[in-house]
Amino acid sequence: MSFLEEGMQKGTKYALLLGAIPFITLVFALPLVNRIKPFVFGIPFLLFWILVWVLLTPLILFLAYLVEKRFNPPEEEDDS
Amino acid sequence: MNLENWTVGGRRFGVILIWLLMAGEIYTTFTFLGASGWAYSKGAPAFYILIYGALAYTISFFILPLIWKIGKKHGLHTQPDFFIQRYDSRILGVFVALIGVFSIIPYLQLQLAGLGFIVEIASNGAVSSKVAIIISFVLTCSFVYTSGIRGAAWVAVIKDILMILAVGIVGIGVPSLYFGGFGKVFKTLAERFPEHLVFPGTTPHMDVLWVMSTVLLTGLGFYMWPHAFGSAFSAKSSKTLKRNAIIMPFYQIPILLVFMVGFTALLVMPGLANGDTAFLSLVNKTYSPWIMGFVGAAGAVTAMVPSAILVLFAATLLAKNVYKGGINPKASDESVMRLSRILVLVITTVALFMAVFFPNELVNLLILGYDGVCQFFPGVVLGLFWKKVSKTGVWCGLLTGTGVVVALIVTGSDPFLGLNAGFVGLAVNAFFTVVVSLMTTPTKQLEVS
Numbered sequence: 001m002s003f004l005e006e007g008m009q010k011g012t013k014y015a016l017l018l019g020a021i022p023f024i025t026l027v028f029a030l031p032l033v034n035r036i037k038p039f040v041f042g043i044p045f046l047l048f049w050i051l052v053w054v055l056l057t058p059l060i061l062f063l064a065y066l067v068e069k070r071f072n073p074p075e076e077e078d079d080s
Numbered sequence: 081m082n083l084e085n086w087t088v089g090g091r092r093f094g095v096i097l098i099w100l101l102m103a104g105e106i107y108t109t110f111t112f113l114g115a116s117g118w119a120y121s122k123g124a125p126a127f128y129i130l131i132y133g134a135l136a137y138t139i140s141f142f143i144l145p146l147i148w149k150i151g152k153k154h155g156l157h158t159q160p161d162f163f164i165q166r167y168d169s170r171i172l173g174v175f176v177a178l179i180g181v182f183s184i185i186p187y188l189q190l191q192l193a194g195l196g197f198i199v200e201i202a203s204n205g206a207v208s209s210k211v212a213i214i215i216s217f218v219l220t221c222s223f224v225y226t227s228g229i230r231g232a233a234w235v236a237v238i239k240d241i242l243m244i245l246a247v248g249i250v251g252i253g254v255p256s257l258y259f260g261g262f263g264k265v266f267k268t269l270a271e272r273f274p275e276h277l278v279f280p281g282t283t284p285h286m287d288v289l290w291v292m293s294t295v296l297l298t299g300l301g302f303y304m305w306p307h308a309f310g311s312a313f314s315a316k317s318s319k320t321l322k323r324n325a326i327i328m329p330f331y332q333i334p335i336l337l338v339f340m341v342g343f344t345a346l347l348v349m350p351g352l353a354n355g356d357t358a359f360l361s362l363v364n365k366t367y368s369p370w371i372m373g374f375v376g377a378a379g380a381v382t383a384m385v386p387s388a389i390l391v392l393f394a395a396t397l398l399a400k401n402v403y404k405g406g407i408n409p410k411a412s413d414e415s416v417m418r419l420s421r422i423l424v425l426v427i428t429t430v431a432l433f434m435a436v437f438f439p440n441e442l443v444n445l446l447i448l449g450y451d452g453v454c455q456f457f458p459g460v461v462l463g464l465f466w467k468k469v470s471k472t473g474v475w476c477g478l479l480t481g482t483g484v485v486v487a488l489i490v491t492g493s494d495p496f497l498g499l500n501a502g503f504v505g506l507a508v509n510a511f512f513t514v515v516v517s518l519m520t521t522p523t524k525q526l527e528v529s
Contacts, residue, residue, distance in 0.1 A: 015142070022138050026131045027295055031288045036270055036277045042263025044270065044277045050127055051336065057134040057329040061141050065322055 011071030015064035022060065025053040083413045086228035086420065087157040087396050088313040097233055098315050098324050101389075103331050104236030105307055106133070107243055109194030109383040113356045115335055119342025121355030123276030125286035126339060128295050133332050135299025141325035144303065145318035146464050150526055152313075158393070159309040159456070160401035166463040167471040167523050170405045172478075176456065177401035179482060180306035183452030184394045185431055187305075188387055192217070192435035194356075195383035201360040202376025210436055216384055217432050224388045224424050229314060232388045239385045242378035244334060250363055250375065251337025254344045257366060262340060268347055276346065285495055293503040294447070300506070301454030307393040309460075387428075395423035451489070451502030455481040458506075458513040466517075467525065473517030481509025 033049040040048040084090055093101065118126035147162065154165050159180060164173035195216050196209030223231045255265045269276055280287040303309055315321050338359070345358040349365065352358055363375050399419040404411045411419075458477050462469040485505035488496050496504050 019138050019142060022134050026134060027292050027299075030279075030292055034278050034288055036274060039266065039270075042261075042266055044266055046124060046278055047127060047266075050130055054130055054134045054329060054332050057138060058326050061138065061326045061329075064141065065326060 009072045011068040014067045014071060018060050018064040018067065022053060022057050026050065081228060081417070083157065083400070083417050083420075085230070086417060087310065087392070088151075089228070089230045089233065091152065091314060092316050093233065093314045093320070094316055095320050095323050095327075098311070098320055099327060100236045100240060101229075101233040101311055101314065102308070102324065102328065103240055104232065104385045105305075105311065105389055106331065107240070107334070107382060108386040109191050109198065109379065111243070111335065111338060112247075112359055112379050112382060113194050113197065114190075115338045116342035116345070116359040117354075117356035119276075119339040120346050120352070120358035122283050122286065123273070123281030124279050125281045125283060125291060126342070128291050128298070130332055130335050130339075131291075131295045132298040132302065133335075134329050135295060136302030137325050137328040139300065140303050140312075140328070141322060143461060143464060144312045144315075144321040144325065147309070147460075148312050148315055148318045148321055153527070156313060157310070158397055158400060159304075159306045160397060160405070162309075162463075163456075163459060163474075164401075164405065166526060167459070167474055169471050170409075172471065172475065173401045174406035175478065176459075177306075177397040177405070179452050179455065179478075180397050181394045181402075181427075183449040184306065184390050185427075185434065187449040188390045188394070188427070188431040189434045191383045191387040191390070192431055195380055195387075196435065197356065198360065198376055198379035198383070201357060201364070202372055202379070204364075212380070213432060213435055216380060216387075217428050220384045220388050220391065221424055221428050224392050225421055229311075229389070229392060232385060232392065233314075235381075235388070236385045239378075239381045242374075243382050246375045246378035247334045247337050249371070250359070250367075251334070251340050254362060254366055255340050258344055258348055265340065265343055265347065269343055273346060276343070285498065287498065289498040290495055290500065293499045297454050297500050297503040297506060298447075298450050300457050301450045301502070304453040304456040304460065305449075306397055306453070307389050309456075310393055310396075311389075387431075391424050391427050391431075392420075394427045395420045398423050398427075447500070447502070448489070451485045451500075451505065452482070454502050454506050455485070455509050458510045462513060462517070468517055468522045469513070470517045470520040471523045472520045473513045473515075476516040477509040477511075477513030480512045481505040484508045 029049075033046055035046060036044045038045055043051065115126055115129050118129075150156065150162065150165065156162055156165060158177070160173035160177040163176045164170055192213050196213040199207050199212030200209040223235060255262055259265045259268065266277070275282055279291050303312075312321055315324070341359050341362060342355075345352070345362040349361060352361060360372075360375070363372055399416045403419055404416050455478055459474040463474070482505065485501055488501040488504060493501070495501065
């Protein structure tokens with residue numbers, strides 16, 4: 001059976017929702033955050049916003065990893 | 081060495097080696113010079129560099145493990161191999177390989193030009209940029225020629241250590257020495273150059289819309305580079321690639337430090353003729369010559385590792401997918417391998433020639449390459465996730481997309497209505513891929529297990 005025919009698994013769906021977060025915050029929200037003030041921790045607001053979401057990306061992806069593991073049936077071990 | 085070892089390292093790389101290999105591809109001369117140069121001369125538009133990486137790694141989390149599985153099952157080595165397998169068309173593979181190579185050349189040219197530049201400034205003009213480019217050309221060629229992708233991955237280890245040390249020392253040191261910390265740099269900037277801290281910076285056309293379309297283009301395009309795509313095949317498992325995607329964004333931190341150097345340079349020495357020299361000029365002004373030498377060496381190695389990987393992939397695409405796939409299907413793996421090695425020399429010579437005779441602003445070269453490779457995105461992603469995609473659809477998308485990009489660039493219409501030309505091409509491409517696929521018979525899907 002092809003993986004494409006299985007339909008999207010629940011875990012993959014949740015993981016994709018998580019994966020959408022960086023796109024919303026780092027692309028589509030940009031017009032709203034294009035400003036110098038307020039400074040946060042001494043960093044101008046636009047740069048601060050970008051930094052926060054870039055640094056949260058690993059955490060978001062880690063959550064996506066856990067969600068896939070939790071809801072998708074275990075995959076065959078492909079390590080050899 | 082056989083073809084499998086040359087291009088994909090025998091598919092045995094674990095998380096650490098894959099991380100280093102991919103970081104080796106990402107942290108290039110551009111990280112040193114282009115990012116600080118843009119922060120210095122343009123301001124906030126440079127932030128796009130910080131953003132697109134995070135987007136690219138997010139996408140890689142979802143697509144690379146699938147690409148790896150298909151690659152393992154069908155013994156694929158290159159990106160065109162994927163297109164050939166998925167769409168059952170060798171000619172499509174030839175076309176994809178050619179676009180890949182045409183996109184790699186400006187990227188390679190960027191590395192070589194940047195390298196020449198670093199050595200010339202770091203040696204205070206004692207070594208001219210042309211001599212430096214030629215010396216590094218010989219070094220780069222020799223280690224690719226002898227050891228393929230594995231050699232590149234191991235040199236990447238040295239390069240990463242040097243680069244992070246250099247960026248750490250200068251990126252933390254310079255703002256502290258002149259201003260006592262990052263906060264004071266930003267405060268002074270907000271008083272003297274407030275336009276540097278928001279889009280469109282000092283430029284007339286790089287406003288929010290440009291940034292949004294550019295980060296999408298480069299974020300989506302990143303793993304469509306033949307070398308980034310192909311590196312996925314080197315992993316030992318699909319899980320390795322997932323874990324790698326999670327830790328990749330940490331590599332973005334040095335970029336912030338590079339911006340700080342550009343900003344500090346702006347406050348300390350405004351009015352440099354070429355922003356790309358900001359990083360090195362500030363180091364030269366601030367530190368003793370031996371630190372300058374260290375930064376110069378780190379910069380040179382930083383240019384050589386990605387160059388090696390780029391050359392390796394460009395050569396393999398031409399030998400395997402253009403020569404064997406398009407011209408002589410009966411060629412043996414040994415002769416493809418031999419041809420790859422010869423082409424390593426040929427391609428570096430072409431890029432060398434272009435770096436010496438057609439210097440261009442560094443960032444522009446990079447974006448030019450992206451305009452080309454991002455056209456693969458619909459064919460790859462729809463190929464992985466959409467049952468109805470057809471060979472004819474992918475052909476129509478690729479042809480119209482690349483056609484639009486070439487037309488916009490040749491007629492000087494980039495950016496087009498505030499949007500990056502590659503992005504316009506990508507939109508046209510995706511539209512035709514989908515519409516034509518719906519009107520034609522879907523190409524049979526691949527089995528993975």
